Amino acid sequence: MGNKKKITKIILTVVTVTLFLFTLFPFFIVLINSAKSSLEIISDPIAFPDKWSQLFVNIKEIWTSPSIRYASSVYTSAIITILSLITISIFSAMAAWVLVRKKSKMSTFVFLLFISGLIIPFQVVMFPLVALFRMINEAIGLPMLRTFHGMIFAYIGFGAPLAVFMFHGFIKSIPLELEEAALIDGCSKTQIFFLIVMPILKPIFVTISILNAIWIWNDFLLPSLILGIGQEIQTIPLAIAAFAGSFVKKWDLIMTAVLMAAFPIIVGFILGQKHIIKGMVSGSIK
Amino acid sequence: MNRHVKDKLVFWLFLAPALISFLVVVVIPFFMGLYYSMTDWTAVADLKANWVGLENYKAMFSSIPFQYSFIRTFLFTLLSVLSINFIALTFAFLVTREIKFKNFYRAGFFIPNLIGGLVLGYIWQFIFKSVVPAIGSLFGINFLEELLLLADPNLTLFGLILAFTWQYAGYIMMIYVAALLNVPQELLEASEIDGANFWQKLWNITVPMIAQAFTITSFLTLVNSFKQYDIIVALTSGGPTTIFKGQTVNSTELLAVHIYNVAFKYNNMAEGQARAIVFFLVLSVVSIGQVYYTKKREVEM
Numbered sequence: 001m002g003n004k005k006k007i008t009k010i011i012l013t014v015v016t017v018t019l020f021l022f023t024l025f026p027f028f029i030v031l032i033n034s035a036k037s038s039l040e041i042i043s044d045p046i047a048f049p050d051k052w053s054q055l056f057v058n059i060k061e062i063w064t065s066p067s068i069r070y071a072s073s074v075y076t077s078a079i080i081t082i083l084s085l086i087t088i089s090i091f092s093a094m095a096a097w098v099l100v101r102k103k104s105k106m107s108t109f110v111f112l113l114f115i116s117g118l119i120i121p122f123q124v125v126m127f128p129l130v131a132l133f134r135m136i137n138e139a140i141g142l143p144m145l146r147t148f149h150g151m152i153f154a155y156i157g158f159g160a161p162l163a164v165f166m167f168h169g170f171i172k173s174i175p176l177e178l179e180e181a182a183l184i185d186g187c188s189k190t191q192i193f194f195l196i197v198m199p200i201l202k203p204i205f206v207t208i209s210i211l212n213a214i215w216i217w218n219d220f221l222l223p224s225l226i227l228g229i230g231q232e233i234q235t236i237p238l239a240i241a242a243f244a245g246s247f248v249k250k251w252d253l254i255m256t257a258v259l260m261a262a263f264p265i266i267v268g269f270i271l272g273q274k275h276i277i278k279g280m281v282s283g284s285i286k
Numbered sequence: 287m288n289r290h291v292k293d294k295l296v297f298w299l300f301l302a303p304a305l306i307s308f309l310v311v312v313v314i315p316f317f318m319g320l321y322y323s324m325t326d327w328t329a330v331a332d333l334k335a336n337w338v339g340l341e342n343y344k345a346m347f348s349s350i351p352f353q354y355s356f357i358r359t360f361l362f363t364l365l366s367v368l369s370i371n372f373i374a375l376t377f378a379f380l381v382t383r384e385i386k387f388k389n390f391y392r393a394g395f396f397i398p399n400l401i402g403g404l405v406l407g408y409i410w411q412f413i414f415k416s417v418v419p420a421i422g423s424l425f426g427i428n429f430l431e432e433l434l435l436l437a438d439p440n441l442t443l444f445g446l447i448l449a450f451t452w453q454y455a456g457y458i459m460m461i462y463v464a465a466l467l468n469v470p471q472e473l474l475e476a477s478e479i480d481g482a483n484f485w486q487k488l489w490n491i492t493v494p495m496i497a498q499a500f501t502i503t504s505f506l507t508l509v510n511s512f513k514q515y516d517i518i519v520a521l522t523s524g525g526p527t528t529i530f531k532g533q534t535v536n537s538t539e540l541l542a543v544h545i546y547n548v549a550f551k552y553n554n555m556a557e558g559q560a561r562a563i564v565f566f567l568v569l570s571v572v573s574i575g576q577v578y579y580t581k582k583r584e585v586e587m
Contacts, residue, residue, distance in 0.1 A: 128318035157311025218402025
């Protein structure tokens with residue numbers, strides 16, 4: 001019996017390690033080919049690079065590339081992601097709180113309206129959205145396309161349904177007594193929300209922020225419509241699309257660009273691994 | 287100001303930021319889209335859209351590229367759902383067994399999920415174009431050396447499925463892992479004492495116990511396969527072309543890409559919008575049907 005268990009364990013380990021190596025193989029390919037010159041990569045895409053110092057030559061090339069504008073694109077991606085995360089979470093929590101606490105036909109209707117947003121795929125609204133953003137500019141002179149605020153505004157709109165839904169479910173389970181006690185103590189509604197309710201919502205904030213961070217950081221189609229490819233403001237995926245589109249055959253540099261695009265998010269994952277996995281799983285189950 | 291008015295004010299002020307953005311970004315464009323799909327809308331600012339009734343929908347159903355894209359999208363979705371869930375379940379079973387470093391393997395299987403569809407599309411384009419033939423010649427495997435996956439309209443779809451499975455299986459694995467860890471160990475041990483073998487335990491205990499996870503994973507994989515866009519754009523950009531009903535069509539131009547191309551490449555916004563509406567209706571029916579069916583199975587188990 002003990003022997004049989006040992007053999008099973010060895011077989012399981014071997015299978016797991018094999019699959020693990022297969023899963024990481026594409027990363028290995030990216031890494032070794034980021035350190036090659038264009039000639040080297042054509043002659044042998046699976047050999048180790050002649051000299052790893054080529055990696056820094058390639059990184060410098062991507063760093064200074066006028067179509068990637070790496071530093072500025074990372075900055076843009078970071079600003080848009082962080083501001084969207086904060087605004088989606090706070091605005092959705094505020095909305096969910098009043099929707100739970102006020103019982104009326106109107107609040108039920110608004111809640112159902114948010115929920116219906118969960119099943120609407122982006123493709124149905126994308127063309128009219130761009131048209132509407134243009135109309136807003138013509139009507140009130142506020143440019144929405146190719147701006148940071150337009151992009152973040154769009155993320156709030158698309159992010160709100162799921163966030164409102166998740167906050168709504170959680171707030172329902174918070175006992176009302178806590179808020180009533182604060183009301184008697186003379187707190188205003190605004191104080192009650194920001195000082196008492198918000199701190200309780202922390203775990204949901206984490207879950208929603210993680211789900212949204214991965215979505216927004218990697219998103220391509222929506223920013224390509226709102227910000228445009230090859231325009232002044234570009235996120236990392238737009239930069240990669242602009243670059244790979246213009247140099248289809250320069251695989252050495254494309255691989256370096258891919259490596260540099262993946263770098264920030266992989267570092268982020270390693271730092272916050274535990275929270276990220278827990279957050280994403282609990283997010284999906286709701 | 288009396289209390290009632292003040293309460294109302296607080297209600298709307300708290301609601302306003304989320305509600306206004308949601309209305310402007312989703313609700314209003316949705317109804318605009320319904321209207322535009324029945325006009326000759328061009329998105330050119332000065333041109334007024336004229337009512338054409340159901341013309342765009344008629345054009346869609348008689349369009350051979352659309353029919354082809356529709357069939358291919360269903361095929362892609364079906365195969366992706368099967369492939370992702372099969373791989374994810376295999377991963378989940380392995381990393382919940384008694385092996386060393388299982389958290390490390392879990393993280394490794396999960397990592398591709400962090401890579402955006404566009405970036406991973408380029409990675410796999412390079413693998414299929416350069417790395418696979420190079421591996422073939424290294425080991426002297428002619429089949430691999432001559433395998434031009436992205437140039438063969440019969441095979442490219444499988445390249446997409448492979449790339450998508452690589453990205454998504456690790457995430458779905460996590461959901462299965464959470465479900466598997468909830469299966470009571472005593473139940474499995476008791477059945478072992480009663481003489482149940484591996485497959486009997488799997489089919490009679492584990493599968494029913496994780497039925498709820500199946501509802502979630504099949505919903506997620508179905509919806510995300512059906513909507514796939516980023517990977518296709520970077521990996522194949524819809525190609526290569528093939529012949530369907532005597533007409534040239536793009537073999538991997540699945541619906542999400544097709545809608546975009548009709549609108550922007552062929553400059554037909556209104557027809558693209560009509561196809562988007564049908565896309566939405568089909569996705570809703572299919573996904574609601576799936577949830578209904580798996581929920582029913584959950585109860586039966």
